[in-house]
Amino acid sequence: MTVTWQNLADGLALGAIYALMAVGIGLVFGVLRLVNFAYGQLVMAGAFALALASQWGWPLWTGIVLCFAVVLTLSMLMDRLVFRPLRGQSPAVMLVATFAVAFLLENVALLWFGSLGKIATSVTSLNRPWTLSGVEIRKISIVAVIVAAVCLLLLNQLLTRTEIGLHMRASSLDSVTARMLGVRADRVIGVAVLISGALAAIVAVMLTVQTPLVTPDFALRDTIVVLAGVVVGGLNRPIPATLGGFVIGFATGVLGGALPTNQSQYLPALVFAAVILVLLVRPRGLFDFSRTVERV
Amino acid sequence: MFRRVDELGAPALLVIATALLGTLVSVSTQTYFTDTLVKISIVVALYVFIGNSGVLSFGHVSFVALGAWTAGVLSVPAGEKPAIMPGLAHFLLHRHVGNVASLALAALAGGVAALVVGIPLMRLSGLAAGIATFAVLEITYNVLQYEDRIGPGLNTFSSVPETTGLRQGALGALVCVVVAFVYGRSRYGRLLRATREDDAAARAVGVSVYRQRLVAFTLSGLLAGLAGGLYVHLLALNVDSVYLDLTFITLAMLVVGGSSSLLGAVVGALAVSAIDSWLSVAENGTSLFGWHLDLPSGTAEIVVGVLMAVVLILKPSGLTGGRELRLRWRSA
Amino acid sequence: MTLVVEHLDVRYGGVHAVRDLSFTVAPGELVGLIGPNGAGKSSTLHAIMGLAPGTGSVRVDERELLGRRPEEVARSGVALVPEGRRIFAELSVEENLRLGLAARRAHAGVKQVFDGVYEQFPVLHEFRARQAGLLSGGQQQQLAIGRALVAEPEVLLLDEPSLGLAPSVVDVVFAALEAIKERGIAVLLVEQRAQRTVAASDRSHVLGGGELRLTLGPQDAGDTEKLVGAYLS
Numbered sequence: 001m002t003v004t005w006q007n008l009a010d011g012l013a014l015g016a017i018y019a020l021m022a023v024g025i026g027l028v029f030g031v032l033r034l035v036n037f038a039y040g041q042l043v044m045a046g047a048f049a050l051a052l053a054s055q056w057g058w059p060l061w062t063g064i065v066l067c068f069a070v071v072l073t074l075s076m077l078m079d080r081l082v083f084r085p086l087r088g089q090s091p092a093v094m095l096v097a098t099f100a101v102a103f104l105l106e107n108v109a110l111l112w113f114g115s116l117g118k119i120a121t122s123v124t125s126l127n128r129p130w131t132l133s134g135v136e137i138r139k140i141s142i143v144a145v146i147v148a149a150v151c152l153l154l155l156n157q158l159l160t161r162t163e164i165g166l167h168m169r170a171s172s173l174d175s176v177t178a179r180m181l182g183v184r185a186d187r188v189i190g191v192a193v194l195i196s197g198a199l200a201a202i203v204a205v206m207l208t209v210q211t212p213l214v215t216p217d218f219a220l221r222d223t224i225v226v227l228a229g230v231v232v233g234g235l236n237r238p239i240p241a242t243l244g245g246f247v248i249g250f251a252t253g254v255l256g257g258a259l260p261t262n263q264s265q266y267l268p269a270l271v272f273a274a275v276i277l278v279l280l281v282r283p284r285g286l287f288d289f290s291r292t293v294e295r296v
Numbered sequence: 297m298f299r300r301v302d303e304l305g306a307p308a309l310l311v312i313a314t315a316l317l318g319t320l321v322s323v324s325t326q327t328y329f330t331d332t333l334v335k336i337s338i339v340v341a342l343y344v345f346i347g348n349s350g351v352l353s354f355g356h357v358s359f360v361a362l363g364a365w366t367a368g369v370l371s372v373p374a375g376e377k378p379a380i381m382p383g384l385a386h387f388l389l390h391r392h393v394g395n396v397a398s399l400a401l402a403a404l405a406g407g408v409a410a411l412v413v414g415i416p417l418m419r420l421s422g423l424a425a426g427i428a429t430f431a432v433l434e435i436t437y438n439v440l441q442y443e444d445r446i447g448p449g450l451n452t453f454s455s456v457p458e459t460t461g462l463r464q465g466a467l468g469a470l471v472c473v474v475v476a477f478v479y480g481r482s483r484y485g486r487l488l489r490a491t492r493e494d495d496a497a498a499r500a501v502g503v504s505v506y507r508q509r510l511v512a513f514t515l516s517g518l519l520a521g522l523a524g525g526l527y528v529h530l531l532a533l534n535v536d537s538v539y540l541d542l543t544f545i546t547l548a549m550l551v552v553g554g555s556s557s558l559l560g561a562v563v564g565a566l567a568v569s570a571i572d573s574w575l576s577v578a579e580n581g582t583s584l585f586g587w588h589l590d591l592p593s594g595t596a597e598i599v600v601g602v603l604m605a606v607v608l609i610l611k612p613s614g615l616t617g618g619r620e621l622r623l624r625w626r627s628a
Numbered sequence: 629m630t631l632v633v634e635h636l637d638v639r640y641g642g643v644h645a646v647r648d649l650s651f652t653v654a655p656g657e658l659v660g661l662i663g664p665n666g667a668g669k670s671s672t673l674h675a676i677m678g679l680a681p682g683t684g685s686v687r688v689d690e691r692e693l694l695g696r697r698p699e700e701v702a703r704s705g706v707a708l709v710p711e712g713r714r715i716f717a718e719l720s721v722e723e724n725l726r727l728g729l730a731a732r733r734a735h736a737g738v739k740q741v742f743d744g745v746y747e748q749f750p751v752l753h754e755f756r757a758r759q760a761g762l763l764s765g766g767q768q769q770q771l772a773i774g775r776a777l778v779a780e781p782e783v784l785l786l787d788e789p790s791l792g793l794a795p796s797v798v799d800v801v802f803a804a805l806e807a808i809k810e811r812g813i814a815v816l817l818v819e820q821r822a823q824r825t826v827a828a829s830d831r832s833h834v835l836g837g838g839e840l841r842l843t844l845g846p847q848d849a850g851d852t853e854k855l856v857g858a859y860l861s
């Protein structure tokens with residue numbers, strides 16, 4: 001197995017993208033205690049919006065605006081129609097419900113676009129390579145890492161320095177006491193859903209640049225792998241969850257590219273076996289070193 | 297336990313009624329009925345674990361798959377094996393068993409696999425159990441995709457003798473229903489349901505939650521394996537037929553019918569099957585009350601998905617509310 | 629603002645926790661709610677705060693609070709210091725206090741309010757940057773009260789603030805309650821330490837089996853027989 005600079009760059013890019021998805025999933029889990037299986041479908045919807053925009057001949061940036069509009073709308077609809085009525089149900093019911101929504105949306109996409117998918121041609125300009133000290137690396141790999149880092153930094157500032165951020169952190173720790181203190185549950189959830197949606201839109205753009213062919217199961221694979229990473233890292237705490245997403249993305253990206261096909265085909269099985277192992281041995285996650293007791 | 301035999305009546309009668317109805321239609325339509333009977337078997341298997349324990353499992357279709365693979369590999373005629381399973385391990389190439397034996401072995405495969413998987417996993421609950429069992433599904437899918445020493449890998453499982461007609465389907469479903477009923481009425485079933493209602497209280501009186509869950513999981517794996525055997529003798533399966541789509545639709549059937557009762561499992565399977573089959577037919581063009589309908593393909597899954605989401609949101613206990621139905625013999 | 633509770637009835641599933649309870653707390657009054665475990669004291673506070681379902685009437689200044697969501701009750705000027713403190717262990721002391729601002733209706737004067745709380749509980753100022761989980765039980769209790777005061781409530785509810793605290797710390801808590809009462813806030817205190825509560829309160833209601841059994845005044849604090857009798861009735 002030979003690891004090239006491009007492999008490493010790919011790993012970093014995928015890790016960055018998965019880290020963002022992990023944050024998106026983790027934010028909603030924190031305030032709602034709900035794992036959104038359908039998160040990947042938000043990304044898929046955004047990717048299809050980009051593909052449609054390029055099919056209609058729209059300029060790149062208009063397409064990106066459409067992508068954001070579609071994802072944010074869908075995200076808020078999900079909250080209204082699915083999350084809100086399900087509040088207070090058991091985690092199992094919520095999991096099955098979001099699974100149903102994910103399945104539903106995937107089939108809607110199949111119906112609308114067919115299984116062959118569409119190509120978003122407008123974004124391919126970002127996929128061209130740069131040459132750094134003799135090594136060719138695709139632009140998107142660097143851009144993905146930078147964008148992810150900026151997003152995470154901004155989010156951290158929001159959470160630690162603003163009032164709404166404080167309210168969100170408190171809600172994730174103890175939602176009942178937070179409400180008792182006057183924190184508005186609906187507003188906190190709304191903001192979490194909004195940010196989560198924005199992150200999904202960003203991920204949609206970056207994934208589409210990497211893989212311009214958008215198919216209905218576009219992000220389902222990624223959601224499952226990210227979820228595995230988040231659980232392995234530590235679902236209950238934001239930093240371990242993000243780290244988990246990054247690590248699994250990095251590992252998948254590097255190994256997926258560096259391993260010859262006959263060895264990489266069992267990669268998913270190994271990843272999931274590792275997930276089960278972590279769930280059994282360290283149920284709070286590999287990176288969770290906190291002392292507080294949390295409910296999973 | 298036999299005082300409640302009348303609760304077995306409704307599910308069993310529904311199975312028999314379905315089979316009888318199937319004899320009245322054309323041969324091509326009969327496949328839908330037989331498919332429904334196999335789905336009933338799968339959903340009943342799901343109910344045995346999920347319904348009694350309250351713990352979610354996304355992984356049961358793995359046991360269906362293993363059952364299907366076992367029955368399939370052992371019943372494909374020796375001459376055909378190299379064609380669809382070129383990489384098959386040597387000791388499997390020359391093994392061949394009869395129909396009933398293949399079903400029994402399928403059930404055994406499902407049961408053993410469930411036991412092996414259950415030993416570590418039954419300690420988990422809630423979200424962790426959901427994710428872990430999902431991982432089991434993914435691992436099984438991945439392995440069956442590429443391991444061509446034990447099956448057709450990415451190829452379709454054709455040439456399996458098509459022995460699952462209405463009679464075999466109905467018998468299989470009845471076996472599952474009776475086993476599920478006996479288990480549910482037994483001490484094991486009642487102990488497990490106690491843990492579903494109040495975990496802490498059950499532990500406090502000495503119930504071993506882990507052991508009861510393991511028993512139910514293994515039994516449900518056995519039934520799922522049997523269902524897999526029935527399935528492979530009905531349709532030409534491939535890895536994708538025993539993966540996410542099947543997981544989703546069987547879970548939907550259980551949820552819609554009512555996950556805490558045996559009747560719910562059967563009713564759910566029938567209701568969703570009916571809708572799904574009718575919509576699939578409509579996708580090929582049909583007429584309803586004089587209107588010509590030609591639904592785009594994929595509508596069936598969407599409708600079922602919406603139905604499942606709506607039931608979960610509005611009535612999480614399903615159509616039957618988790619209750620059984622007692623059929624009373626009226627005295628003359 | 630006067631807190632008026634009328635014919636309050638609280639049921640949890642099959643348990644009838646509070647039966648036909650009625651009492652008032654006027655501004656500047658400290659009213660005690662005492663009684664044995666399971667008497668319905670906490671349930672009363674939870675119902676007022678919107679954390680438990682109840683029927684009857686709970687009003688502040690003629691505004692009906694019963695049936696409203698907790699965050700709405702908080703924003704109406706009622707603050708609860710819950711049993712077990714329930715502070716956010718992973719956030720800093722200052723962040724915990726800032727959370728109390730969520731229920732505050734006025735927007736100006738935040739600095740003065742914080743200064744007031746720091747003056748009342750100097751230890752909170754000293755540890756303001758420290759993680760709240762590292763504070764001692766007594767310090768956390770002061771934080772919980774301080775956090776409620778930041779919202780500048782007109783009605784303050786406390787659920788067993790002296791639970792698990794050393795006598796010297798209990799002194800600090802009761803002294804703080806006295807100061808809070810002087811500021812014109814209506815204080816409802818649920819406690820198990822009957823004698824101390826009866827002595828400090830303008831009047832104390834004894835609950836038993838969800839019902840109001842007896843009302844005691846500060847003069848009854850030394851009468852052990854009466855107290856024991858009230859508890860065991």
